[in-house]
Amino acid sequence: xxxxxxxxxxxxxxxxxxxxxxxxxxxxxxxxxxxxxxxxxxxxxxxxxxxxxxxxxxxxxxxxxxxxxxxxxxxxxxxxxxxxxxxxxxxxxxxxxxxxxxxxxxxxxxxxxx
Amino acid sequence: xxxxxxxxxxxxxxxxxxxxxxxxxxxxxxxxxxxxxxxxxxxxxxxxxxxxxxxxxxxxxxxxxxxxxxxxxxxxxxxxxxxxxxxxxxxxxxxxxxxxxxxxxxxxxxx
Numbered sequence: 200x201x202x203x204x205x206x207x208x209x210x211x212x213x214x215x216x217x218x219x220x221x222x223x224x225x226x227x228x229x230x231x232x233x234x235x236x237x238x239x240x241x242x243x244x245x246x247x248x249x250x251x252x253x254x255x256x257x258x259x260x261x262x263x264x265x266x267x268x269x270x271x272x273x274x275x276x277x278x279x280x281x282x283x284x285x286x287x288x289x290x291x292x293x294x295x296x297x298x299x300x301x302x303x304x305x306x307x308x309x310x311x312x313x
Numbered sequence: 314x315x316x317x318x319x320x321x322x323x324x325x326x327x328x329x330x331x332x333x334x335x336x337x338x339x340x341x342x343x344x345x346x347x348x349x350x351x352x353x354x355x356x357x358x359x360x361x362x363x364x365x366x367x368x369x370x371x372x373x374x375x376x377x378x379x380x381x382x383x384x385x386x387x388x389x390x391x392x393x394x395x396x397x398x399x400x401x402x403x404x405x406x407x408x409x410x411x412x413x414x415x416x417x418x419x420x421x422x423x424x
Contacts (some may be wrong), residue, residue, distance in 0.1 A: 230410065232411065232412075241414065241415075242357075242402070242414040244411055244412075244413075247410075247411055249410070255411065290357070292356070297406075297411075298345075298347075298412045299345060299406060299410075301359035301362060302357070302359065304357045305356050306354075307356050
């Protein structure tokens with residue numbers, strides 16, 4: 200298996216623009232998680248899905264953030280409009296049966312909003 | 314809520330030195346505990362885990378023992394290598410199937 204695949208690896212955008220981050224989880228995994236990593240706040244869970252259904256989105260910082268999982272092999276995290284304080288590394292992770300067996304993380308998307 | 318607290322870094326060591334990274338947790342019930350490692354430019358990787366009191370997780374020369382009496386899960390390695398330079402995260406599994414991570418400890422091993 201190729202692991203969790205995220206795209207793009209790097210994204211630079213101007214303030215106010217829409218940004219879409221993409222994630223392909225490992226085939227067969229039923230949980231998908233989106234995390235944000237910054238120096239100031241460390242790793243923050245934004246949202247997670249179980250069987251494509253959003254379970255907990257309490258970590259989504261504002262209405263500007265939205266996430267979807269239209270099928271078991273694809274998820275998006277969208278920021279509209281983007282702001283400089285959204286600059287961070289965004290990670291997607293997937294697991295089978297929850298985190299008990301460990302997450303598999305993607306390599307992340309480094310987002311810079313200027 | 315459930316949380317973990319790990320020692321602040323950065324930690325700088327010489328090759329073959331002994332490494333300890335402290336981690337303590339606060340939780341209701343009996344959580345599962347994990348250590349993840351993040352190498353530069355990469356995502357986090359599961360290093361080891363323990364699911365009940367007195368369990369010892371081990372991998373790649375690293376060990377951690379789940380101590381219920383001290384609510385701790387300290388990571389240790391007897392002889393570090395330059396390739397062990399990374400950021401190490403302690404994590405706790407809550408009942409609702411999500412991991413809570415510590416702030417991370419940066420470890421640099423010098424030759």
